[in-house]
Amino acid sequence: MSLHHPYDPDNIFARILRGEIPAVKVWEDDHVLAFMDVFPQSEGHVLVISKTSTAQSLLEIEPDALVRLTAAVQRTARAVEKALQPEGFQIVQLNGAAAAQTVFHLHFHVVPRWADRGLKGHGHTPMAETDALRALADRIAAALD
Numbered sequence: 001m002s003l004h005h006p007y008d009p010d011n012i013f014a015r016i017l018r019g020e021i022p023a024v025k026v027w028e029d030d031h032v033l034a035f036m037d038v039f040p041q042s043e044g045h046v047l048v049i050s051k052t053s054t055a056q057s058l059l060e061i062e063p064d065a066l067v068r069l070t071a072a073v074q075r076t077a078r079a080v081e082k083a084l085q086p087e088g089f090q091i092v093q094l095n096g097a098a099a100a101q102t103v104f105h106l107h108f109h110v111v112p113r114w115a116d117r118g119l120k121g122h123g124h125t126p127m128a129e130t131d132a133l134r135a136l137a138d139r140i141a142a143a144l145d
């Protein structure tokens with residue numbers, strides 16, 4: 001599959017945005033949504049998406065939406081750092097199936113890292129318990145500036 005194909009309005013994140021399937025939300029405004037990754041690679045793994053753009057990859061997103069989205073990634077990362085105090089964090093953004101993108105609605109991963117904790121492999125993690133994700137989301141939300 002190439003990088004260029006029609007946006008699927010029934011992709012998982014589009015369905016989350018429409019409220020058709022549940023998600024553990026951290027914060028949102030009219031433009032962006034930050035929510036817990038249900039297959040977390042580390043404790044506190046958050047996804048950040050645009051509500052207004054149907055870009056599938058970084059190539060397609062409108063500049064204004066990208067500015068809002070990257071600002072939201074920084075706001076989320078700051079809250080993750082304050083709440084969970086990781087020793088580092090990764091911002092990951094995959095483009096195309098060949099790069100291991102699995103959901104074709106552009107998203108940024110905020111993945112906290114600790115030197116003594118390994119990272120679970122992308123696509124090889126068990127589904128997290130909703131209650132545990134909610135507790136983490138509440139801690140991160142409480143640390144938002």
Ligand code: DGP
Nearest residue numbers: 012023036037038039094100101102103
């Ligand atoms: P990527 O491979 O970069 O497209 O990442 C997609 C991420 O989405 C992956 O880390 C797992 C996560 N994910 C997949 N399905 C769901 C879901 O239904 N809910 C949530 N919250 N995350 C999902």
